[in-house]
Each structure stands twice: as C-alpha cells, then as structure tokens.
Amino acid sequence: MEEQVIKVEKLTKRFGDFTAVDEISFEVTKGEIFGFLGANGAGKTTAMRMLCGLSIPTSGAASVVGFDVYKQTEDIKKNIGYMSQRFSLYEDLSVIENIKFYAGIYGLTNKQIKEKSEELIERLGLHSEIKKLVGALPLGWKQKLAFSVALIHSPQIIFLDEPTGGVDPVTRRQFWEMIYEASAKGVTVFVTTHYMDEAEYCNRVSIMVDGRIEALDAPRKLKEKFNVSSMDEVFYMLARGAKKAVI
Amino acid sequence: MVELNNIRKTYNKGSVLAVDSVSFSVSEGELFGLIGPDGAGKSSIFRILATLLLADSGTASVNGWDVVNDYHKIRNNIGYMPGRFSLYQDLSVEENLEFFATLFGTKIQENYHLVKDIYVQLEPFKDRRAGKLSGGMKQKLALCCALIHKPVVLFLDEPTTGVDPVSRKEFWNMLKRLKEQGITIVVSTPYMDEANLCDRIALMQNGKIMSVESPENIIKDYKNELWAVASPSMHTLLSDLRQFELTESCYAFGDSLHLSFKTKNENNRTETLQYLESRNQREVEMKKINPGIEDCFISLMQQ
Structure with missing residues (x-):
C-alpha cells in the first residue's frame, strides 16, 4: 500500500455566499509530482492555502503529512516547504544570510544549520557567491537557491506556486530537473503552473474549474480521454466551460 | 512608427x-x-x-x-x-x-x-x-x-x-x-x-x-535537424541522450524530448536507437519534427 501524504475529502471553502472551493477530493502519494492546474479564479490558491495551514476550511476534511488542516496547522507549516515566484528570498540579504535565516526560522540547531548550508552551497556550486546579495544573482540562480532553501528543513512535501514564471527556456528546464531529483529522493511535489508543457512532466495532474476538480489523472490518460494531442487542448476544453472564472 | x-x-x-x-x-x-x-x-x-x-x-x-x-x-x-x-x-x-x-x-x-x-x-x-x-x-x-x-x-x-x-x-x-x-x-x-x-x-x-x-x-533559419524522442521512462531517457556522443543538445518539451545532432548524417536515427537499446530503453519513439520558436530561442541562446 502506497503512502498517501495528502488526503483531501470534500474540502470546501466559502467566502460569504461565494464558494471558492467546492467539495474537492483527492490523494497525493509520497514522492509523486502532482500538478495542480486551473484558470485564474478557479480556486487553486484558496485550496493551496488550506493545505498549507494558512486558511481554515468551511467544511470537509484534509490532512497533510498526517496533520489535520483544522487543528494542526502549525505542525503542517513546520513539515512542508513552500516556494513561489513572488515570495521566496530576501533580495537585500546575502546568499548565506538567506540560508541561515530560513534554517533558523524552521528551528534547525546551529550545528544542523552549519551542515545543511555547507551541503547546499556545495550542491549548487555557490562557493564564490555566498557573500553576494541575492538581488544581484541572475534569476535562474535565485530560483534554484529558493528551491533548495525551501527544502532545507527536509520537509516531506514541497508546494511550488508558479515557480518558473518569467525564466528563460533553458533555466525552466533545469528547474524541472531539480524537481525530478527531489521527487526521486521521496519528496512529494505539489506544483501549479501556467505552462502546459510542464503539465506533461507531472505524474498526475488535476484541473480545477469553478472551484471543482473536473479532471484528475496522468497526462497521457487525460489526453486519451479527451482525444487530443496536448495538455493545452485538455485544459482549453475544460476551462472554456467555466462560468465564474472570468469574473 | x-x-x-x-x-x-x-x-x-x-x-x-x-x-x-x-x-x-x-x-x-x-x-x-x-x-x-x-x-x-x-x-x-x-x-x-x-x-x-x-x-x-x-x-x-x-x-x-x-x-x-x-x-x-x-x-x-x-x-x-x-x-x-x-x-x-x-x-x-x-x-x-x-x-x-x-x-x-x-x-x-x-x-x-x-x-x-x-x-x-x-x-x-x-x-x-x-x-x-x-x-x-x-x-x-x-x-x-x-x-x-x-x-x-x-x-x-x-x-x-x-x-x-x-x-x-x-x-x-x-x-x-x-x-x-x-x-x-x-x-x-x-x-x-x-x-x-x-x-x-x-x-x-x-x-x-x-x-x-x-x-x-x-x-x-534554424539550421539543425530536430527530432522528437519519447519512451515510457522520460527522465532516464533525457540523461541517456545527454551522454550520447552524437548529441548536440537535448531538452524536455512536454511529452517528448527534442534532440539535435552535432552533424547531419543519415545514420543518426539508427545509431541513436541502437544506443538507446544498449541503455535498456524500451518502446522508444523517434521522429523528425519542425522546430518551434522555443527551440530556436534555446539554440540562439547557446551560440
């Protein structure tokens, strides 16, 4: 029996009379790369915030690495990693300061911080850059550093919110190679993206429309089911039917 | 204007x-x-x-x-x-x-x-x-x-x-x-x-x-021939092709890899398939394709 690190059952979030997330149910397996897609306004961010322990659901049930999304939100936050294009590193701190800052926030001991930061710098080949301000690094390096920092406390899951926006095509692909490596080591990857070619790199993909999950399967199977040749077309067919996503 | x-x-x-x-x-x-x-x-x-x-x-x-x-x-x-x-x-x-x-x-x-x-x-x-x-x-x-x-x-x-x-x-x-x-x-x-x-x-x-x-x-203007390669194990396929001596560049593009060779040669396809077989890749599909803008961009970046 494979270990389920995310379990979601009829999870719902309402804001007044607006239902942002409408009874979604799914499970994510340990080590899986799970793509979480949907149009702007479909409810992805709200759903993700609940899974990260940042927003309490209206109804339904969910657990993340065994912790309950109603009662154990602090435990969830300690045991997941999070990275987004918008929020990741402090531009006016140096590389090493950022690493130590995040490691400290996650409660690593001084000894662990020393070991982890040395290992991280070694792996990224950043020796000559550790005293540079993060703001002065090329975007591609920043992203690789942000990804590694989000994994510094060895979380079982990492949430990536549009991690590759705006980078060049080569860096975007190198970033996915880091995702594969993390997944091979057993880290579960929960990722949102607007690049439909990246949907193909996921083990399974869910597509949200108007607060509901309208499709969930391996990319190959979704394409077979909708009888199209690309994920772009699958997405288009599902999202075009959306009613409130455009508002 | x-x-x-x-x-x-x-x-x-x-x-x-x-x-x-x-x-x-x-x-x-x-x-x-x-x-x-x-x-x-x-x-x-x-x-x-x-x-x-x-x-x-x-x-x-x-x-x-x-x-x-x-x-x-x-x-x-x-x-x-x-x-x-x-x-x-x-x-x-x-x-x-x-x-x-x-x-x-x-x-x-x-x-x-x-x-x-x-x-x-x-x-x-x-x-x-x-x-x-x-x-x-x-x-x-x-x-x-x-x-x-x-x-x-x-x-x-x-x-x-x-x-x-x-x-x-x-x-x-x-x-x-x-x-x-x-x-x-x-x-x-x-x-x-x-x-x-x-x-x-x-x-x-x-x-x-x-x-x-x-x-x-x-x-x-894209000079090279471009091939799309796919197998059930895309991640190992990518690292195998990166190590292949005839490979100029190889990148993931959605559900296939885009591969270009260092030199134009009729035997490129056959040799690639033989090499991949020796690396235990099964059910390999390989076909010639037209490049897209993103292929051209990557190629220009590396010049």
Whole structure:
C-alpha cells in the first residue's frame, strides 16, 4: 500500500455566499509530482492555502503529512516547504544570510544549520557567491537557491506556486530537473503552473474549474480521454466551460 | 512608427547593463513582439519609448517624435500598459475608464468603438472595484484604459504574464482585432508560444537582441535537424541522450524530448536507437519534427 501524504475529502471553502472551493477530493502519494492546474479564479490558491495551514476550511476534511488542516496547522507549516515566484528570498540579504535565516526560522540547531548550508552551497556550486546579495544573482540562480532553501528543513512535501514564471527556456528546464531529483529522493511535489508543457512532466495532474476538480489523472490518460494531442487542448476544453472564472 | 538606434541603458552607476545597443524599427500597423525572459531588457525598452526613462546613449522615436525632445507629444499620443497592474484598485471599472479618458481630454463615447469588443465583457461588472477583478479581467480593463484616447501606438509590457492559457488566448484575439483596426502594437511576453501570433518578433536575452524576424523566418533559419524522442521512462531517457556522443543538445518539451545532432548524417536515427537499446530503453519513439520558436530561442541562446 502506497503512502498517501495528502488526503483531501470534500474540502470546501466559502467566502460569504461565494464558494471558492467546492467539495474537492483527492490523494497525493509520497514522492509523486502532482500538478495542480486551473484558470485564474478557479480556486487553486484558496485550496493551496488550506493545505498549507494558512486558511481554515468551511467544511470537509484534509490532512497533510498526517496533520489535520483544522487543528494542526502549525505542525503542517513546520513539515512542508513552500516556494513561489513572488515570495521566496530576501533580495537585500546575502546568499548565506538567506540560508541561515530560513534554517533558523524552521528551528534547525546551529550545528544542523552549519551542515545543511555547507551541503547546499556545495550542491549548487555557490562557493564564490555566498557573500553576494541575492538581488544581484541572475534569476535562474535565485530560483534554484529558493528551491533548495525551501527544502532545507527536509520537509516531506514541497508546494511550488508558479515557480518558473518569467525564466528563460533553458533555466525552466533545469528547474524541472531539480524537481525530478527531489521527487526521486521521496519528496512529494505539489506544483501549479501556467505552462502546459510542464503539465506533461507531472505524474498526475488535476484541473480545477469553478472551484471543482473536473479532471484528475496522468497526462497521457487525460489526453486519451479527451482525444487530443496536448495538455493545452485538455485544459482549453475544460476551462472554456467555466462560468465564474472570468469574473 | 517606432525606431530605436543603438539604445543602451545601464543601472547602478553603470554596473548593470540592461539594454545593450538595441536597434529595431516597427512599421505602422504592425504587431511587433519582444520575446524573452525576465532581465532581457524588455521593460527598460518600453520605459524608454514611453519617455519614462532616459537612455544612456542612442536615439529613439515614436511616430517621428524624439523620446527626449518631444516627450510631451509622445505622452499624449501613446497607450502604455506597464507590467505591473497600475489602475486604481479602489475605483470601479467604469470610474477607471472615465478617469483615463478625462486625463487625455476625451470622453468614453468618443472612442467607444475601439474598446467596445473588450468593454462589453466588463460591463456586467462596471460597478465592481478594479482591485476585486480576476487577473484576466484586470488585464482587459487595463487594455481599455490604454486605448480610450485612441493612441497611435500601443505599448503592452507583458500583458499575459501570470494569466491562464485560456485568458491568454482571448487576450491575443483582442490584439488581433485591434491590429485589424490599424493600431500599431508593440507587446512583450515571456511565453514563447505567443510569438507565433506576431508579425515580427525580436528574441531578446541579457539586454541583447539575438534575432529580429517574422516567426516563420526565425523557424526557417534554424539550421539543425530536430527530432522528437519519447519512451515510457522520460527522465532516464533525457540523461541517456545527454551522454550520447552524437548529441548536440537535448531538452524536455512536454511529452517528448527534442534532440539535435552535432552533424547531419543519415545514420543518426539508427545509431541513436541502437544506443538507446544498449541503455535498456524500451518502446522508444523517434521522429523528425519542425522546430518551434522555443527551440530556436534555446539554440540562439547557446551560440
């Protein structure tokens, strides 16, 4: 029996009379790369915030690495990693300061911080850059550093919110190679993206429309089911039917 | 309509080179794309053309007006949509549009035909505050506000960044209709798939233009043969092909890998399949394909 690190059952979030997330149910397996897609306004961010322990659901049930999304939100936050294009590193701190800052926030001991930061710098080949301000690094390096920092406390899951926006095509692909490596080591990857070619790199993909999950399967199977040749077309067919996503 | 000659722009007392001797021109009625990642210099170019930023050297003009001497004329006659959402979040949809019309000394009714197609989609929410709109709708409103004074040229800085694929398609359909009405449009995007929708594009990287051409010609200029390779184990397939001695470059492209060889040779395919068999790859599919803009971009980046 494979270990389920995310379990979601009829999870719902309402804001007044607006239902942002409408009874979604799914499970994510340990080590899986799970793509979480949907149009702007479909409810992805709200759903993700609940899974990260940042927003309490209206109804339904969910657990993340065994912790309950109603009662154990602090435990969830300690045991997941999070990275987004918008929020990741402090531009006016140096590389090493950022690493130590995040490691400290996650409660690593001084000894662990020393070991982890040395290992991280070694792996990224950043020796000559550790005293540079993060703001002065090329975007591609920043992203690789942000990804590694989000994994510094060895979380079982990492949430990536549009991690590759705006980078060049080569860096975007190198970033996915880091995702594969993390997944091979057993880290579960929960990722949102607007690049439909990246949907193909996921083990399974869910597509949200108007607060509901309208499709969930391996990319190959979704394409077979909708009888199209690309994920772009699958997405288009599902999202075009959306009613409130455009508002 | 738009001309740049050897424009150069640095920041931080010359330590950061943002735009490196860039020259290009855009004809009247053209839909021209600046394509490249963050840091390529796209926004700096827009800001120079919109007279919000002075270049270190070089000259530029819009509709014959110089960006330094005639900045006043340029400001009155262009539409500029910056990369960051810059409408008033606490004004309603209608109030924002009215505000921008008034600012340029006109009325919504006067040029309503230009924004009508787009504005009808916003009209049901005209009393909603701009800050409460979804990403796609915000971009539509910003486009209306940039159009309402009937500009001679429209500068759109990454209008589709962070916007989902369906809304992106809709946005580009609107640009196509504006072009049919004769408006010159310069638009930037980091999404390579949008490049095909422009008349001509400039591929940019690190402040430099790598190529200015029509999308068809950029694809025609791609020298190598390109192959799509797939197997049930894509991750190991990628590392195997990277180690293969005949491989020039190999990158993941959705559900297949795009592979090019160091030299053209009839036996390339056979040898690749033999090599992959020796690496225990099963059910390998391999076929010749035409490159896309993204393939061309990667290839130009590595030159």
